[in-house]
Amino acid sequence: MGRVARSFDYVERADGSVVISHHGRPAGTLRGDRAAQFLAEVREDPQLVMARWTGNYRRGNERAARQHPRNRG
Template sequence: MNGPSAPADEGEDFSPAPTRPFDLGFSHRERKDGSLEVLHGGRQAALLRGNRALGLLHILNTGSFEQGQQAMAKITGNYKRGNEDQAARHPRRTG
């Protein structure tokens, strides 16, 4: 049989969940007072006001999705993850 397969039973959804490449889990929300909330996983990670809020909004509105995710990660300090702590204690680095 080379035709399309039989449809799945009602109530069964086997399609993968929609994901975006480079999604680090950040989102943002503008407040009425002009400040900008940066959310990570739905929880507030940072609250920006003034020039920092305007700068991030500019990146979010003009850049790509990936650039916005990276900018929000840098602002919140959740940017480097991995072996930085171990690398600093490596014998080659301690001299």
């Protein structure tokens, strides 16, 4: 089968902080309680959770943009 595209990745550092990267570039660093909360939540659906924590996720306006006269084709 095909390979699953993974645009987000994270690294847990020894000091307890978490660095989230998007396409190999740092997208955010979490420390303290936020890092612990992220690590507890990331086990569910890692790509979606990392997208949500970095703010890089779909905002729900894709359908409206597709129907705009400029984008109809």
